[in-house]
Amino acid sequence: MTDDPGRVVARSDEIADGEMLDVRVEGLDIALYRVGGRLYATAGICTHGRAMLTDGWLEDGVIECPLHGGRFEVRDGSCLGPPVDEPLTTYPVTEHDGEIRVTTRTEAQP
């Protein structure tokens, strides 16, 4: 169970450095981000309302929600002040042989 390799959600060439991509995994909206060459995955919907975070702005590893400007750190999902006060769920993401995989089972996280 802890060796769950995750689901293939995208190809590596679909997300360049500094970009983001929304994917749907097992019924969940998930946002992928590539920052400094590394991939991160968080819930794709803002914790403050029904806004798709990938419609917002990504800068220096911080995603800004398009609706009310809430900001989150994509590395750990933490929120950076009002109006958001609930962090984003994060998911393990791996990249191998041109495939990006995300694990949505929380028990697989360290």
Ligand code: FES
């Ligand atoms: S919906 Fe994202 S900050 Fe309000």
